Amino acid sequence: MPELPEAEVAAAQLRTGTVGARVRECWVGRSDIVREGYQTLSWYQASRIEAVQRHGKSVVLSFSRGGETRFLVAELGMTGLLLFHSAPARYPQHTHFVMHLTECREPELRYWNPRRFGRLYLLDASGLERYLRRRFGYEPLTMTRQEFTKLMASCRGRLKALLMHQQKIAGIGNIYANEILFRAGLHPSRVASRVKPDTINRLYDVIRDVLLEAVEFGGSSVRDYFAPDGTPGTYRLFHRVYGKAGAPCPNRCGATVRRVMEERSSFICPTCQPRSGRRQ
């Protein structure tokens, strides 16, 4: 399930593999995979890929043709992948979009998504601006400590809900929310606005640390995630609690990691992540 680190890794590979490319042809398997701008598809033919960026969990490609710029936004959802020609797709029937490229390293860019949670958007500059504004809050790697502190103070909901609320902080999903909260020693159901300043500082650092480490290791390959070149991410090996119900707490506190159905499925150490503010 691609979250920020996986989208970041995908964007980085697309940058090296496809920037500068000339689009030879676009193929769409099922038109409903393009949620917006399907009628502009022909514009992209003969355009050039100028840049690739990540916003939240989405990957955004910029194309230019005749002085005009348009964009392709790929939402990866739970099971979506961007893949190069060389990467094997286990269920080829779930490839919904293919861009054939020339004048770059990769001859083909595919969008693969078996469950189809997540779509593609073909947008112009104002469309992209609206898309980003409506969907994404702070980028966790660029928000300041002050911005995060304000956000925490203004949010009376639960901490894990805030971390995963894309319009507030963009890019964190269930895996990384669990890992972040464990490392910060915070229970997912703590009320965000009641967290003390010292703890907010610690949480701010942990968010960055976890996400940057995950990027460094190529993201987490849980189930079917692969980078565009087909390689899996290895950060899963460093998960401390996600998917580890029944294992001893990595802090060696003696307790056992538990899976609880609070704020989606959460993996917590009941000792190291107490409901009250006091750390043991």
Next chain:
DNA sequence: AGCTCTTCCTGAAAGC
């Protein structure tokens, strides 16, 4: 504002 419920979708896991 924020919580819950529903919808989307299909492979995998559980159940029989």
Next chain:
DNA sequence: TGCTTTCAGGAAGAGC
């Protein structure tokens, strides 16, 4: 063994 049922899970939208 093999068929059937259940179930995650990100995000949007409705309703409260």
